[in-house]
Amino acid sequence: MNMMLDAGFMERVPEEELHVHTGGLWYLSHHGVYHKEKDNELSNETVEYRLTVHVFGAVSSPTVANFALRKVSEDHDMSDQCKAAMNENFYVDDLLLSTNDASEAEILLRQMWETSREKRLY
16 A cells, blocks of 8 residues: 555545545445564554546446546647547557658657656556
């Protein structure tokens, strides 16, 4: 869990948001794993965390990936050709694209890569 917290993939739910219900809630049950030869310091406090990224391998992953790509292409300043490639040439995280020459492909890929990194689509 510490690795996911440090990487920013999840965060502790602030106290003031614990009892606010603005829609459906989805819970991933998580349980501790204890080793018989290590100290197991248990706390009676239940702590709620939330993911800040999408769960890889979920049934909805292809839909979420395509939605995210389309949303980024709508909101981000990029060439029409790059927007078209992001909207029409991806399936989940696979890009199938042909261009007239290598330099055109390089420009498109660089623009998509930079946009994806900026929007944390990795």
